[in-house]
Amino acid sequence: MSQNQLIEGPVGKLEVKVEEPDNPAPGGAVAVLCHPHPLHGGTLTNKVVHILAATMNRLGATTVRFNFRGVGRSQGEFDNMIGELDDLRAVVEWVREQYPGAPLWLGGFSFGAQVALKMHAQVGAERLLVAAPPLSLYGTDDLPGIAIPWLVIQGSEDEVIDAARVRDWVARQTDNPPRLIWLDGASHFFHGRLNEVREAVIEEWPALSPAATAQGRGTRDE
Known part of the structure; x- marks a missing residue:
C-alpha cells in the first residue's frame, strides 16, 4: 500500500509518502528516508531514495519518504540544513504517533545523508544508512558519534563529493565501524x-546487529 499525505511541520505542511511492505517483518520497523539537496532537484521521488525505500520494503519495513520544506507540496523555504533538521524531527514525531513502539530506521542520500547523520541520535534511530554523504561539502566537526549499527554506501567515481574523504572518515570510526559498500566506478x-x-x-542490512558489530566485521568492498 502506498499513499501520499500532508502532515504538520515546523513552518507549515510537509508532504510524506508512506509505503507498506507486502510482507511485514516481525518487529514492524519504520524506515524514514531523506532526499538530496532541495535546490538541486532533490525530492522524495529521487531514484536513489526510491530504490532505498523499495529495498527497505523488501526487508519488511514500512517506509516514509518526505519532501523537505519548499519542495513539492511541502510549505516553507529552503533553510540551508537548519530548518531541514526540524523537518526530519517533525516527520519522526509523526511516525512515532502513527506507529507507536516501532523500531526507527533512518536513511538518507547526499544532502539527506548529512541530515540523517546529524539527527540520528536526537530522533532515536536504531539503525542508520547513508549513501554518498557530502562530508567534503559540509564537514564532520558537528556530527555526533554513532553508537548504532550503520551502513555507508559510496561510489568511487563520485563527481559531486570527495569519495576518498568518505572512505577515510569511515576508516576512522574505530569504536563502532560501519558496514561499507564501496562501489568501484559508481557515480x-x-x-x-x-x-x-x-x-x-x-x-x-540483516548483518547490522550488535553481535556483528562487536566482531569488528567493519567494511567490505563491492
Whole structure:
C-alpha cells in the first residue's frame, strides 16, 4: 500500500509518502528516508531514495519518504540544513504517533545523508544508512558519534563529493565501524548501479546487529 499525505511541520505542511511492505517483518520497523539537496532537484521521488525505500520494503519495513520544506507540496523555504533538521524531527514525531513502539530506521542520500547523520541520535534511530554523504561539502566537526549499527554506501567515481574523504572518515570510526559498500566506478547518483545498491543493502542490512558489530566485521568492498 502506498499513499501520499500532508502532515504538520515546523513552518507549515510537509508532504510524506508512506509505503507498506507486502510482507511485514516481525518487529514492524519504520524506515524514514531523506532526499538530496532541495535546490538541486532533490525530492522524495529521487531514484536513489526510491530504490532505498523499495529495498527497505523488501526487508519488511514500512517506509516514509518526505519532501523537505519548499519542495513539492511541502510549505516553507529552503533553510540551508537548519530548518531541514526540524523537518526530519517533525516527520519522526509523526511516525512515532502513527506507529507507536516501532523500531526507527533512518536513511538518507547526499544532502539527506548529512541530515540523517546529524539527527540520528536526537530522533532515536536504531539503525542508520547513508549513501554518498557530502562530508567534503559540509564537514564532520558537528556530527555526533554513532553508537548504532550503520551502513555507508559510496561510489568511487563520485563527481559531486570527495569519495576518498568518505572512505577515510569511515576508516576512522574505530569504536563502532560501519558496514561499507564501496562501489568501484559508481557515480554520485549510482547511474546503472542501483540494482547493485539494492542487492548489497539486502545482503548487509540483516548483518547490522550488535553481535556483528562487536566482531569488528567493519567494511567490505563491492
